[in-house]
Amino acid sequence: MGGLSAGIYSHQTSTNVCKAYPTCSSYAALRCSWQRQAAKRRVLRSKPWKFSPMVLLPLVFIPWSLSDMNFLLRITGPESKQVFPIPQRTVTIGREPARDLALPHPLVSRLHAQLECSENECLITDMGSANGTLVGGEMLTPKVPRTLSPGDKILIGPFEMLFVPEGEEPDPVSKEPEEKPSHADLTIGPPIREGKIPVHLIKDQGKGKDKIPPAGPPSPPDLPPIEPAGGEEVPPADLPSLDGSYIPPGLSRHSQHLIGYLPGFFHTDFMSRFLALFESMLIPMEWNVDNFDLFLDPSTSPSAFLPWLANWFENVFDDSWNEQKRRTFLKDAHQIYAQRGTRKALAHVLEIYTGKAPEIIDQGQGLEPHTFLVNFPFRSTQLKRELIEKIIDSNKPAHTTYTLNFKD
Numbered sequence: 001m002g003g004l005s006a007g008i009y010s011h012q013t014s015t016n017v018c019k020a021y022p023t024c025s026s027y028a029a030l031r032c033s034w035q036r037q038a039a040k041r042r043v044l045r046s047k048p049w050k051f052s053p054m055v056l057l058p059l060v061f062i063p064w065s066l067s068d069m070n071f072l073l074r075i076t077g078p079e080s081k082q083v084f085p086i087p088q089r090t091v092t093i094g095r096e097p098a099r100d101l102a103l104p105h106p107l108v109s110r111l112h113a114q115l116e117c118s119e120n121e122c123l124i125t126d127m128g129s130a131n132g133t134l135v136g137g138e139m140l141t142p143k144v145p146r147t148l149s150p151g152d153k154i155l156i157g158p159f160e161m162l163f164v165p166e167g168e169e170p171d172p173v174s175k176e177p178e179e180k181p182s183h184a185d186l187t188i189g190p191p192i193r194e195g196k197i198p199v200h201l202i203k204d205q206g207k208g209k210d211k212i213p214p215a216g217p218p219s220p221p222d223l224p225p226i227e228p229a230g231g232e233e234v235p236p237a238d239l240p241s242l243d244g245s246y247i248p249p250g251l252s253r254h255s256q257h258l259i260g261y262l263p264g265f266f267h268t269d270f271m272s273r274f275l276a277l278f279e280s281m282l283i284p285m286e287w288n289v290d291n292f293d294l295f296l297d298p299s300t301s302p303s304a305f306l307p308w309l310a311n312w313f314e315n316v317f318d319d320s321w322n323e324q325k326r327r328t329f330l331k332d333a334h335q336i337y338a339q340r341g342t343r344k345a346l347a348h349v350l351e352i353y354t355g356k357a358p359e360i361i362d363q364g365q366g367l368e369p370h371t372f373l374v375n376f377p378f379r380s381t382q383l384k385r386e387l388i389e390k391i392i393d394s395n396k397p398a399h400t401t402y403t404l405n406f407k408d
Contacts, residue, residue: 071122073154074162078105085166086122091115093156107131107157107261113140122148122163131157132264139264250287251280298330306330313337315394320387321353328352341397343372349395350374354383370400380406 073084084101091100093115095108103112109129116123123145126133133140134155140146148154154161247253255275259267294300301309306326307317313333317326329336329352339345343360351357354376362372374392376383385404392402 070119070166071117071148072164072166073101074164076160076162077103078158084161086115086117088117088119091117103156103159105157105159108159112156116145124148124154129156130263131261139267248284251283252276255279257283298327301327301330309333318387318390320384325352336395340395346374346392346395349391350388353391354378354388370397372396372400372402373405374402375405377407380408 070088071086073086075082075084091114092111093099093101093103093108093113094111095104095106096102096110097104099111109127109131111127112129113124113126113133116125124133124135124140125145126140126142128142135146135148136152148163150163150165152163154163253276254269254272256279258275258279259272262271288295295302295305296309298306298309303323303326306323309330310317310326310333313336315329315333321329329349332348332352336345336348343362347357347360356377358377359375360372361367361375365373367373376388383406389404392404396402
């Protein structure tokens with residue numbers, strides 16, 4: 001009770017008062033409550049008033065101070081980005097909302113990892129998670145702490161976290177994507193544009209059993225440029241070898257995506273090659289779905305898909321239509337279809353096919369009703385009359401007739 005005489009009321013003083021009057025009966029409880037109130041009144045009347053740090057602790061709990069944060073995590077997730085200041089204490093990471101750093105995703109365990117930070121360093125420990133924790137492309141051993149260095153990249157499920165000191169931007173070198181160890185014998189370089197397959201031999205130089213870090217879904221290869229309409233046709237590139245040595249761009253002999261969904265225990269060479277078989281079928285399908293808009297563009301659509309686009313406009317390509325003419329027609333097909341049955345639309349189609357616009361006369365010169373003339377600036381030997389008549393029959397009004405004239 002010496003603290004009361006000095007005008008200082010502490011938590012220890014309150015505890016001593018309660019110990020002096022145990023609640024063994026209702027009378028004792030009432031007496032204890034009275035003693036507490038009397039002690040508080042004596043403190044309020046005492047002069048001068050002094051604060052004790054112990055007075056605030058039971059009332060307001062402050063987990064950490066901003067001055068205790070020396071490191072940051074720059075987190076990039078599937079849908080958002082955030083910055084997490086790391087306090088100087090133990091920080092738990094997991095998908096449960098109660099964790100200090102909650103990462104809600106099925107690939108993140110309930111208690112995935114934890115950080116232990118002091119003023120000068122931070123340690124990260126994988127808590128035996130199902131999918132593992134990667135730091136700098138290396139899988140952490142469960143329950144074994146690892147010291148983090150500024151610029152280290154931490155991968156937990158789909159979340160990528162960059163460890164940096166507070167108030168400092170990450171080093172420009174650390175922004176470069178780190179070279180991940182590859183288990184593939186061959187890696188494919190830039191997209192094939194001239195029929196040659198650039199390959200680079202890469203040998204694993206690491207010792208022991210390497211781990212394969214999970215990677216996101218690979219991006220589809222760039223499409224080769226389409227030559228402008230009217231130019232000479234480019235001869236087809238040399239076909240790749242079918243002896244099994246050729247790997248299409250964007251694929252690999254080892255898994256690039258599915259292996260990331262397995263725990264680190266299964267990250268073996270056999271499992272990686274086994275999953276690559278399924279990726280060789282699944283990944284091209286995903287490319288087709290993700291880039292289906294390219295199929296609907298006449299300039300980028302595969303040549304085998306062009307007749308399907310022409311079917312939208314009730315047009316059937318003849319075998320004499322080369323690929324350049326088909327793409328040119330499809331670029332203007334919406335306008336031709338809207339004006340179908342008119343002199344302008346018919347002249348446009350014939351110009352695409354022959355290279356020059358014909359002269360179409362539907363009035364004057366003693367023409368019969370519902371008849372017209374089509375005059376071509378070509379000799380009859382330069383064009384196939386049957387094909388020209390087929391195009392005219394498909395684009396003229398059904399009730400009309402015509403006369404086809406050549407420059408003879």
